[in-house]
Amino acid sequence: MEPSFGIEFEFDLILKNGRRIRDVAPRARRFVYGWDYQDDHTCAVELRSPVFRDLDHAVSEIERQFNYWCDVFQDVAPYPYSINGRSLGMHIHIGLPNRCLRYHEVDVVGKSVANVYPFLAALQCQPVPSERILRSAYLRPLWAYDYEITDDDHYAEINFNAIGTVEFRIFDANVPQVALVNAWIMREIAKVMLEDRNLDVHVNRERYRHDRNMAVRYGLKALNILNYLQMIKNMIGNVAIPSYPFVRELLYLAVKYRMNAWDIMRAVTQSLGTREFEYFRVMFRNPKDFMSNVMAVINNSMHDVVDERCKQIILDAFENSRNLDTLDDLIALARTFAPEVPSIYVIPFHSKNLPSRSYVKRCIDLHYYRVCRINEVDNTPYDDVASRIHYLMRHHGDGFVNVLSPEDVINRPERFYVFVVPDPDNRREVVLGCIAVRMSTGEISSLVVDRRYRRLGIAKILIKTVMQVFDLHYRNSSRPILHGYVKKKNEPMINLLRSMGFVIEPFNQDVYRFRVAVKGSD
């Protein structure tokens, strides 16, 4: 018996004038044509597909359902992207059409797919970084379950669902074409894995964790796609790629340009303004095609304003993706267009798009900032904060700061305090500087401020905070002396320490030792 699959589509709505709608009347959620629906408060509409036997069945069903839906709702289009804090997902279930899966089957299918999950996630990821995957409460990574497929938690990113399927939840909502490409790959893997009942599959933990994090933060550009394609081929063999244009076009885009459907949508609709309405209606009504739909939108509207490079990519994918007949063709393409440097150098997202210096100055003037521990930064997981601290030490540390890895930042005995301001759109807090102090010895081991924001008093605020914390910690007991080391040529820092009353004494020919003044002796 060949595996079947099903898809849960979550989406918001978009009007002709570009306005997006998050909530609709419960009655409006129920317009389905033979499908099921769910009253889900995290999205405007959630539609659940029936069991799809294969890709042909899925394409025809999706076409029928969304044509019906678009006929009922003439003035709106589905809007599947998770921007502005939305958590729209697309959940894909793999199972058998006639019975529930057994736990061993779920284990084998889930773990096999997990090994290529970062690639599949990057294909569907949007925007990049994916806020939903990084922050949503409705999605928990595999390592939270020690890389086992759980049947206890519905929100695990791969779980044994109560309806007897293995559910893959990592995917951001997207146009149906993208979900179908992923569903096709996962179904092919499941088909092979379910044939051999004695298989035992393990997840490559280090690679999974690293690549998943990179994929959701930086998209396809951060992955070694050739490796992933070879892994898929090792599992399912050199299978023929379905002849539907969208499958070939999306894989071609991913392999040659490291772009996914979100990149194309953004490139096209950014220049088309409010034409997102047309874009999504065409995409959902005609799931057989992808690039033809894009070209239809461009040609029907302001085709002059779409960027030339974008047009070239669209035409290239449209014309040349037809030659991809098998997985080997795709691997050959990946080999031809493999980047010279395998892992790209990217400025991490937490260190990009930082607020302006004037904004930070205003925040400091208005006391609109916080100094807190690394686990207290709003809307940012502590490992991202640790990663930002590592980045600050590495690139802003002026050579006298021990560069600690993010893991060390979390595990070392020093306490880290970070200086944060809310970013201008208030969706997260941004770390601009940090200080580390070892409470048992009183040593200030690191003090770093992003060089964009130096000379604004951030270092002073951080040192004052540590002094207060130190006083509080040792208020009833004898305390070690708060001290640290500073390079002799670091004049701004030395001036600051002097102005704060620290005693500065030579340590060796390049370095001063500084310490708080002790009453009586200094």
Added chain:
Amino acid sequence: MVGGKILVYDLVSENHRALRNTPLFSKIRAVRIKCTSMLYRLGIPCTESVILINSSHAERISETIEMVRELYEDVLREVSNALGVRLPQPVIKVLDITQDQYQVFRDLAERRLRDAVDVQIDRVSMIIETVGEQSDERKRRSIIHSLKKLKKEWVRIRNSCLEIGINLEDEINYLLDLIDQAINALYS
């Protein structure tokens, strides 16, 4: 009461239907960019076509305006000969303004400069952050060259600010320090 001077200008741009798909399109563009930067060097821009100038350099101002007019005259004559189209002459005026008006324009210029300093600090910080990844020697040299040019430009802006009375010296000095750091990092 006279408080200072502003220079307002309207230069002919290349976005003219008759110039489309002709070699004169890029020529007009090049002249416009050159003239704009010449005019900007006279003071501090407040908005796109208004520059707050220091009236003590009257001679330099009239020389620059004359040069801009000559450059445009040549290129417009060329357009007229080649395409038979008479494009309008550039408009450049120096206006006396009152103390209150001067104050308003100075605030506008300060705000604009502050944003520009922020952007440049961000840009130079980014260069320092990624200096380790930059292994191409030619690219390094080109970045050093552009940083030196940037430094020269900001030294000029700092001097103009002092003349006009815009208080941004600390910020600009910090930017200049950062540029020096970036150049040193790229050399090492």
